[in-house]
Amino acid sequence: MPETDAATVASAQQGDRAAHAQLYETYATMVYTVARRMLVSPALAEDVLQETFIEVIRKIESFRGEAGIGFWIRRIAVNKCLMFLRSSWTSKRADIDVPETPCSGAGELAERQIALESALETISPTARAVVWLHDVEGYTHKEIGHLMGRTTSFSKSQLARAHEKLRDYLGSEPATDGSEICTPVLKTC
């Protein structure tokens, strides 16, 4: 998590646009990445990035610094993603906004990452969000259930099913020489 000094945060709280711009420069990549991982769609992720920083600027006065500013911004971004997931309109938009599968250089890690990204895009948006929130963001099942308006058990079962689907997908991936990995994969959102 990138760091921001207290003076910049204080300036941002006083409405200093240069400090706001610095926060954006520091955290935009993090926010956009979280949104891309949770929502897949580049257009939706861009909307989340925009909405997140509008809220950051409007509400930074209320930031009390219990956790770092980065965690605060990240939480806003996650909430925006969940809000977008609940929206039927945005899910329709996501259906027609299919990102291209990135091609990467050779290397075992790069190949695994590309395969994993493709696999993530084959599971449901809700399951993907649960996987991301639990395995990467570190949310507990109780927190995820609460954020999604569901139960703790719902989060646990979604995570387990998602991992089973990821296993099935990744297990069925053919051994590739790299070129096949870069073949666009049909994605659903």
Add this chain to the structure above:
Amino acid sequence: MYPSTENLLKIRDGELVDAEAVAYVDADARARGELERLRRVQRDLNELPEFAPPDGVWERVLSSVDGIAPVKPQPLWQWPLRAAIAASVAAIAIVLVGRQPDAVDPLASGPATIVAESAPSNAVEEIRGTLSYASLVSESARLERALKGFPNQSGVMRAGTVSQIAAFENEIAAVDYQLMYANLFGLTAQERYSLVQHRVNVLNALVALRYGQAQR
């Protein structure tokens, strides 16, 4: 019994789980392999590369937060009227300047001077709950200095950014024009205050935009 994925995930995450499931994993190579696979997937998820944010989002954030006209515009400042007023005032100004041999070119004095000289007679008067006119003028000058501190705009710039910068600069020029002829317009102190306040807001947005651009 072979442990469920849910139980394997609990073991992976160090959560409480049936002792029977733990014992099974200890004894069974396939279950251990599956547990290791779940750990590897989690590691890989955390190591996925970041996505670079697209260009232009910060400019849209600024537009949304500030708007081009954050101060509620008086009907006088609406663009269609502006054009008409600008044309008629320009004609009057030409006549007035022509009558005064020692008239100074107002544009030569610079925007900060134009703003300062447009101060109403009660310039130091505090408007309740807001900055004084003098403070706004000072802030406006500070932002202008900040703008001058940025390096020259690079040759390659997104069309959206260029357009946004041009929009901000046009807005500032329009405000300066009205301030320059504030007496001819018969603007009240409150109207002049609103104009300068608007100028500061637009300058603020422009500084932030240039700052963001300079970081790239």
